[in-house]
Amino acid sequence: MKPRFDPTTLEIYRALFTSVAEEMGIALRRTAFSPNIKERRDYSCAVFDAKGRVIAQGDHMPVHLGSMPMAVAAALNQIEFAPGDVVAVNDPFAGGTHLPDVTLVMPVVVKGTRILFYVANRAHHADIGGATPGSMGLATDIYGEGIRIPPIRLVRNGTLDSDTMRLLLANVRGNVERRGDFDAQIGSLKTGATRLLEIIDRRGEREATEYAAQLIDYSARLMRHTIASIPDGVYEAEDALDDDGVADQPVKIAVRVIVKGDRATVDFSGSAAQVIGAINAVEAITVSAVSYVFRCLVGGEIPASAGLMQPIDVIAPAGTVVNANPPASVAGGNVETSQRIVDTLFKALSQALPDRVPAASQGTMNNLTIGGIDTRTGQEFSYYETVAGGMGARPSLDGMSGVHTHMTNSLNTPAEALEYAYPLRVREYRLRRGSGGEGKQRGGDGVVREIETIVPARMSLLADRRKRGPYGLYGGADGERGLNRINSQSIAAKGSHELKAGDRIRIETPGGGGWGKTD
């Protein structure tokens, strides 16, 4: 125990730093332009110490939260930050995850020179260029997926670098909306920095930085306590994605969890080699999924700091689908493979913790993008949405129906908001009854969402659990697999299509697996 450790002050800083992150999120949501950010809240905000270690995050998107530290690390590694700089990064091979998620980082500077903290936010932009509107299509390498942004300064010394901004906007669809979202992200960083400076001013620089470090130790202690409560042993499991959208064969995820005392090693050796189709995950995503699973096991509040992962080693061999090398395409790694990594890891841990781990949830985000020209305004549009499904049954509770699970928690776009913003129409939105797996506890039901386009458009779908349903546990049945159609025509779960005005896309999402044998 460090000499200056004081439980009261620790609790105070936990609340203070967390409220900074939350406040950044509110500012971002209230000023953003795209429905994906302002309605669906597909963003995350966090606070980092001077070394780039995360000390607090808002309760936003799990897949972002576990992976943002790598983006900040990459920015710190490549850029000599000056006061008033804002650095943008989305390159999956330099701290990003997939291209639409753009992370902005800003230093918090005292007395004109010294950097004490960094604030960062990550927002999913509804288009980042590339071959298909929405940038979530099936490219076969990173270059086809959109504009790749290594850590670069978007704002220099408080002034927007307009050359850089013009370059970015020239490469994306719907540039008015994109510009509005970038402005909102920058505004949100300023909000966070202002609040941190107030805290430093009020409580003193020394205490604030010391307790930032204390929070990291505190998270690590709680995590060690959690791991110690898991019986020592080696737990193995395998699961798979249906396919990569190119070759018709499953893509294996294998995990071996070694729990010893208060430490765990999570080894993904044996997972499939990286693939041609866009479902490759970079290491940040794999670490993020591991962090999510262990955080769920804590069973109470824990500061979302760098300490969380201290007692956990992750082994993700390079060149595999859980740690792809460039120039792999990665759009779906963040949204689909991340979910399967979670499923596989929980499956392994269910052997150690049979009374705590749920059956598989829908295991996909059902990414749907539609874009084209809105003939009402003559402007380009790009709509992105993920669709909820069934949650896996819990050992003592049914799974929830019609919810986002595990690595995402973005909201839906209300039909009325969607129809104001885009030349699209929601024709049906309901629970997909009976899709949850039977069992002593039932899996949650998926949903049915049907959208009609009223102009010609191009759509992409990136989804999984279409060939095998989410697994049940301990005798519970698997959940129903998902279905996708254009009009009455069944379509593949991964791919792009041209749509005529009046075409309807129907997505039926998977149900959760059941838990335990039905009596």
Add this chain to the structure above:
Amino acid sequence: MNPRRTRIGVDTGGTFTDFVFVKDGQVQLFKVPSTPEDPSLAIKQGLARIAADADVVHGTTVGTNALLQRRGARTALITTRGFEDVLAIGRQARPELYNLNAIKPPPLVDDDLRFGVGERVVASGEVLEPLDDAGLPQLVETLKQAQVESVAISLLFSFLHPQHEERIAESLASLGVPLSISSRILPEYREYERTSTVVINAYLQPLMGRYLKRLKDQSPTLRVMQSSGGSISADVAADEPVRTILSGPSGGVVGALRAARSAGIKNVITFDMGGTSTDVALCDSGAIRTTNEAVVAGLPVAVSVMDIHTVGAGGGSIARVDEGGSLRVGPESAGADPGPACYGRSMLPTVTDAHVVLGHFGGGGLLGGEFKLDEERARAALGQLAEDLSRVTGKRVSIIAAAEGVVSVANTNMERALRHISVERGHDPRQFALLPFGGAGGLHAVELARALRIPQIIMPTAPGALSAVGVLVADVVKDQSRTVMFGYNAKDLTKLPKVFREMEREAATVLRREGFPAARQRHERALAMRYRGQSFELLITKTDGNVAAAFHRAHRERYGYAQEQSEIEIVSARLRSIGLVERFSMKKIRVKKGFAKPLSTTKSYFIYKRDALDGGVKLRTPCIVTEYSATTLIPADAKARVDQFGNILIDL
């Protein structure tokens, strides 16, 4: 309302029902034990003590409690076919990110009582598919068979084309049950939030209707405090009970605002600390902030309600040291039973026990000494906590240090609530005064004000009955909103005055009928504006002239930047119409100079008795001010004085 009759403010609380009225120019108040089974019984008892033919204004928790305890009606929902499950899916997010055992609150309407009808209106307001009138008789029959007690009607884009909802309502009239119609109750977009609001309304209608009828039989002119401030007639409250969902707490805010005004202060943050929870709210430029993003019992309520934020931290919050070695306080509460250790029935170390150990009650107990506190038990409970703290820090932590820690952590939780409504919404606390009420508010006020850099505290008189005072003085209010979706251009702007005039005409008629001549009416116009592309509006009170400049300025103030090149959109025209209730002035008290004489002095504090303080006097610090229902703690480095109305003003 007849200005010559006696008016009585009645606020139903968990323990007591408070009555406030004005007699011979004097404010009188008394308390009657509440009757939770049927709150109208306590009200009848209390009213029997005063004039029989009085005008009663009521702050109620009947609606809130029915919702929290799920005791509402068997309700059906009629919606656009294909969207029957919007209520169950909500916004598709799960309630807690990392809790594998989280549950979503089930919808208020069961699966088999949500019905879709054939019809479709689109975003332009055009009818894509006409209403299937032919199917309505069958629907009526089904609802009759199902023996529903109320019906909510919420169709897509009904606020652009209300005719379909109206026609359904006509068909359902024969059922003889209350109907809640979305285009009337909340003509705004976002179908889940609107439907949720209308369903809550329908769910509460029968219960509130019966409750208010019982009261109205006794008090025909009954008015009810609504959640956004201001009172509405009992008939409106019975038709639209969703508007009373924060009736009780909003009375407290109005009372607080009045006390602030008497002290000449316009910007206040109110802070109502109870046993299990604390309510905070922000009043800016003498006005109460409202929101349409409230969540009550896990369900969105999108009508305008006071922006009151509640946290699970109060006097009864329990302290413990967690597995990682952090001192946690709450959200678990000892409640009233078994209560804090000092109540003599538990060994739970709570915030109240910490205050006892620190001598903050001046050794006098609660309720003017009627309620004794067990100091030994409080010390024992905190002693156990101190041992736990010693173990994790590896050095000896005294009981006093442990108690101070508990108060600090409780303050941090409450500070977060205060930040949530102030800083997080773009307000600078340095421009506000803090107004604490409730039993324990005065014990935490100074520390909290310091944490937020709030320069002044106003401790109002009768902090224990402030909600009833607020209910009594609340104006009559009618809010209207028209979604216009205007662009910022000459053609659209010329249409605005007509929109406002129509709303004003309608409101003026209603207010006149309720006894307010034109001279006692006020109509406040506002525009909800945003940059085209955004989804959240800022409310601009300038409605003619250079509205754009006012909007850019407001955006810059709130978010730190403006986009002067971007297009502006006027989403809705809003009108708040107010019937001004006759003011009764605050009673001035005898004014003296110099320092007040303490009642007694302990080792650490001067002790004052509130009732004995004259106006104008200064207090010696550090001191504790005790009164019947509250205690105030003022440290040595703060200055305190009493104003001519009896408010204690503390300068930091």
